[in-house]
Each structure stands twice: as C-alpha cells, then as structure tokens.
Amino acid sequence: MSTQSSTTEERTGIDEIHILWISEGMSCDGDTVSLTAADQPSIEDVVLGLIPGLPKVNLVNKVLSPSLGGEDFLAPYRAAARGDLKPFILVIEGSIPNQRIIDGEGYWTSFGNDPETGQPQPLNWWIDQLAPKAFAVVAAGTCATFGGIHAMAGNPTGCMGLADYLGWEFRSQAGLPVVNVPGCPIQPENFMETLIWVLQHAAGTAPPPPLDHMLRPQWLFGKTVHEGCDRAAYYEQADFGKDYNSPKCLVKTGCWGPVVNCNVPKRGWMAGIGGCPNVGGICIGCTMPGFPDAFMPFMDEPPGATLSTLAVKPYGAVIRRLRGLTNDMVNHEPKWRHNKQKLTSGYNPHYRP
Numbered sequence: 343m344s345t346q347s348s349t350t351e352e353r354t355g356i357d358e359i360h361i362l363w364i365s366e367g368m369s370c371d372g373d374t375v376s377l378t379a380a381d382q383p384s385i386e387d388v389v390l391g392l393i394p395g396l397p398k399v400n401l402v403n404k405v406l407s408p409s410l411g412g413e414d415f416l417a418p419y420r421a422a423a424r425g426d427l428k429p430f431i432l433v434i435e436g437s438i439p440n441q442r443i444i445d446g447e448g449y450w451t452s453f454g455n456d457p458e459t460g461q462p463q464p465l466n467w468w469i470d471q472l473a474p475k476a477f478a479v480v481a482a483g484t485c486a487t488f489g490g491i492h493a494m495a496g497n498p499t500g501c502m503g504l505a506d507y508l509g510w511e512f513r514s515q516a517g518l519p520v521v522n523v524p525g526c527p528i529q530p531e532n533f534m535e536t537l538i539w540v541l542q543h544a545a546g547t548a549p550p551p552p553l554d555h556m557l558r559p560q561w562l563f564g565k566t567v568h569e570g571c572d573r574a575a576y577y578e579q580a581d582f583g584k585d586y587n588s589p590k591c592l593v594k595t596g597c598w599g600p601v602v603n604c605n606v607p608k609r610g611w612m613a614g615i616g617g618c619p620n621v622g623g624i625c626i627g628c629t630m631p632g633f634p635d636a637f638m639p640f641m642d643e644p645p646g647a648t649l650s651t652l653a654v655k656p657y658g659a660v661i662r663r664l665r666g667l668t669n670d671m672v673n674h675e676p677k678w679r680h681n682k683q684k685l686t687s688g689y690n691p692h693y694r695p
C-alpha cells in the first residue's frame with residue numbers, strides 16, 4: 343500500500359522536531375522499557391544527534407524525561423495541543439479506551455489534569471488534539487496498534503488500536519497514516535528503525551515508510567516467524583519437541599510461528615540475543631491484529647498444525663534419514679590422508695589440461 347499522499351501539508355526538510363510520547367493508553371509501559379534496550383541505534387544516539395542526517399530531536403517521554411514532572415513535563419504537550427509547538431511526532435503507547443460507552447461519566451485513562459477544572463484529562467482528549475497536528479503518528483506496541491490484551495473479548499473498556507480510533511484513513515500533517523509498530527512489547531530495534539525512517543522522511547532524505555495493509559513497516563513484518571526460526575530445519579524434517587526443554591521444533595507445544603508476521607527470531611531481542619522460539623518460547627502471535635483471542639489457548643497445538651505436521655511427516659522422515667546418511671559420509675576424512683609410505687591421493691605428475 344502506498345503511503346504517499348498528495349494532501350501532504352507539512353513540508354519535509356525539517357531540522358528540529360519534538361517526539362511527544364504518551365504511554366497513558368491501556369498498557370504496562372513495557373514498550374518504553376523495551377525501547378531503552380535498543381542499541382542499533384539507541385534512543386540516546388538519536389537524542390544526542392549522533393546519527394548523521396537526522397533533524398535535532400527533542401524527546402519527551404515520562405520515563406526518559408529529564409524534566410521535574412508535573413506541569414514542567416506537560417508543557418510541550420500543552421503547547422502542541424494549542425498549536426504553538428511544531429513540528430512533532432506523536433507516539434502513543436497502550437490501547438485507546440472507548441469514552442463513548444461511558445458517555446462523559448468519568449474516564450478510563452488520563453494524562454495530566456485539565457487546568458481549568460482540575461479534573462483528569464482523558465487520553466482520548468489528547469489524541470483528538472494532537473494527532474491532527476502531528477507530522478506523524480506512531481503506535482508503539484500491540485496495544486496501541488491493534489488493541490492487544492486489553493481489547494480481548496469480554497473487556498469492559500471497549501478499547502481499540504489507534505487506527506481503529508482515528509480511522510484507518512487518517513492522515514497526519516505529513517500525509518502519513520498511523521504507523522503501526524506491533525509487538526508485546528516492541529522489539530527495540532524494530533521501533534528505532536521505524537522512527538529513524540520517519541525522522542529521515544522529516545529531514546527530506548527518505549520517502550514515506552512503506553507500510554503493509556495493517557500499516558506495519560513492510561520490511562520488518564513481511565516474513566513469518568517460521569521463515570526466520572533457528573528451529574525451522576527440525577520442522578522440515580518432522581522432528582518435533584514434546585516439551586519446552588527440547589531444542590527441536592515447538593509447533594506441537596503451541597508455536598504459531600508458521601502463520602505469524604514477525605522478525606524477532608531473525609533479529610533476536612537484545613543485542614541479537616533471544617527471539618522467542620530460538621530460546622525455547624513458543625510464538626503466541628503477539629504482533630498480530632488477532633492477538634490474543636485468535637491464538638488462545640496459548641499452550642495447545644495450533645489448529646492447523648495437526649494437519650500440516652501430519653503432511654510433513656512422511657517427507658520429513660525420509661529427508662531426515664537421507665541427510666543422516668550423507669552427514670555420516672561427510673563426517674569422515676578421505677582415505678588418502680595417511681602417513682604411509684605410498685601416496686594414494688591420485689596425484690598425476692604427467693597431467694596436462
């Protein structure tokens with residue numbers, strides 16, 4: 343899907359920009375915590391201006407903020423809501439509750455207080471004020487992108503993802519739709535790569551980030567977990583683990599990797615280490631729009647897996663046997679490598695090409 347828009351209002355070529363990060367959606371703040379683990383590049387590198395070609399970045403995030411808190415911390419948000427601070431990128435963490443179902447009676451989640459009434463300012467008010475004024479709007483984590491755990495069946499808040507709230511046709515000042523970076527939590531470098539792309543777009547040195555039909559960065563979410571899994575060869579050979587201690591394929595213990603879009607097994611989690619199935623954790627589909635309901639109960643074999651593993655069994659058994667024989671063969675040295683008196687390597691001194 344193309345994210346280019348002829349309605350772009352904000353010019354690129356920006357040399358200084360704010361990132362206004364609000365983590366007051368329904369969330370555990372895990373995406374902010376995860377972000378602190380990024381090192382290719384780190385958020386510190388971006389804020390300190392160590393990445394060539396990016397605008398100067400002023401990050402405002404409650405965990406990473408140097409402010410004293412309170413109104414000092416809220417000042418840039420208030421200025422942006424008034425239209426006095428721009429350009430800025432709005433990052434939302436956590437799912438968006440439905441205020442309409444309580445019809446003005448209280449609030450589900452808030453961010454600061456209304457200076458006039460002293461009452462908590464609902465998150466939804468901030469999104470309504472800030473999103474239309476933002477250069478770009480980024481949803482960090484599965485809660486903000488698709489609703490996540492808080493939006494599962496039976497929830498009382500009616501919460502949803504940011505694009506559900508703003509509309510999938512929403513366009514920011516730069517003509518971009520909501521940029522979705524799912525993950526429970528975000529994989530740190532996945533988020534940083536996306537942010538860098540948006541910043542380069544702001545600087546005028548990159549086109550809009552290419553997004554898929556669910557507004558995820560295509561280059562990060564275009565492949566399945568299975569396609570990048572360390573254990574995929576075991577699957578192909580129909581060699582399935584029966585418990586979590588096994589180094590073999592985990593599909594029989596509940597791994598959804600073959601049908602989930604995520605690059606974590608390829609990329610690892612921190613500094614390339616980890617990555618769910620690589621280290622013994624089944625994939626529960628945490629990056630997916632249908633998460634968690636579509637993937638529950640988590641520990642059971644996924645519905646399609648019985649059939650697909652049955653189909654791969656005869657092929658896998660033959661392949662495993664043949665590979666075992668070939669592996670045995672190539673695990674021996676050639677017979678001419680010896681310390682006897684006679685050369686048996688087949689050397690021919692009269693050989694002419």
Ligand code: SF4
Nearest residue numbers: 571574591592597599
């Ligand atoms: S552990 Fe999961 S992702 Fe890895 S090979 Fe098995 S089914 Fe695929």
Ligand code: SF4
Nearest residue numbers: 604618625626628629
């Ligand atoms: S491998 Fe699966 S469980 Fe792990 S981060 Fe990716 S989608 Fe989530």
